[in-house]
Amino acid sequence: MDTTVRRERSARDRILDTASALFYREGYHAVGVDAIVARSGVAKMTLYRHFPSKDDLIAAYLERSNTEYWEWFQSGIAAVEDPRAKLVAAFEAVAKLATSALCLGCTFQAAASEFPELEHPGHQVVLAHKRRVLECLAGFAREARLRDPDGLAAQLMLLMDGAWAAARVFGPGNYAGSVGEAARALIEAHASMSAT
């Protein structure tokens, strides 16, 4: 039983590892099931036993990407206590990642582009992911007692997704390094009492 579970996880994880590398780098339609099967050294039937269809595999990949995202996000703000400083730290982490050589943008954005129908299972995972990020930012803004926390969270989300988009379009040498300073400016603007 123990070994059974270990082996099962091993096969499933190998598939998801390969799917992550290929989907992220080349896109969803561009990568066929055969390519994932070949590179992961797995039988095709094994893949289709764990994931009934390619769409299910994509959804599972996006779910795993979601948990990895939150691990990365939490690690970026772990050392910080103050909620307002957490926001700043988060966007410094975004700036760092978006300008790194490994970053190819946001795989959720890419999924939303390739599966535009909101009802698609992959797009549903994307929506849930982005909504949760938005709520997390709004929560920090609320804890920090900033003005209009939901509006600020929306503005910060625009910055974050803009950074991922810049990474995808321009590659490593992009201007997403500005996202930290921009976030600070928007947070600052929501601390002051300007009425507008």
Added chain:
Amino acid sequence: MDTTVRRERSARDRILDTASALFYREGYHAVGVDAIVARSGVAKMTLYRHFPSKDDLIAAYLERSNTEYWEWFQSGIAAVEDPRAKLVAAFEAVAKLATSALCLGCTFQAAASEFPELEHPGHQVVLAHKRRVLECLAGFAREARLRDPDGLAAQLMLLMDGAWAAARVFGPGNYAGSVGEAARALIEAHASMSAT
């Protein structure tokens, strides 16, 4: 000669019209040449005479989208004289378009996602487009004598691409309406003399 040109343009434009609708709505890999041929009422050979390959068609579609983008952009700031007000007006136009029912995000972002290799002819058009937008914003920032015009332009680009991304992910009911206010805040931050 006159009619020849007229008929040639007509066929070519019908192809590009159909390609625009399908590529924008469903994506590049998801739309086959056969679908474009069928919907545009054009012979396959006619398409391949005007565009040697699908990649060439995609590049041509992106070129046309680029000119349409600039027509839209110029019309949004035509009534404004002051360069700083032009920036604000541009981002109010972005807010309006990104939250409209017709908007499905930025077709250039989608192209960059589906053709990640920077050398791809489609990706090259995307890079040229985004660079030109960036330079245009930087030019306005410079004319407005704002502090660090290039840095401000980068921050504004993040906002704009974030708005398009939100439109693609969330559909018409998204939070890109905040992009106008966010842009104003960033511009304001670059007008003051805070040192940072």
Added chain:
DNA sequence: ATCTTACAAGACAGACCTGTATCGCGCAAG
């Protein structure tokens, strides 16, 4: 009137796609 050219329609080739079926192996449980 003939010639050229753009075009529509459709068949076709070869590759690739998703998803299924079959066979054999190795290993763990009973």
Added chain:
DNA sequence: CTTGCGCGATACAGGTCTGTCTTGTAAGAT
């Protein structure tokens, strides 16, 4: 030892993809 099963390998079915080729037609040019 035998039974069950997860797995690898491979072939296959049916469809779709890009790109080519052929045939027939209509209209302008000479």
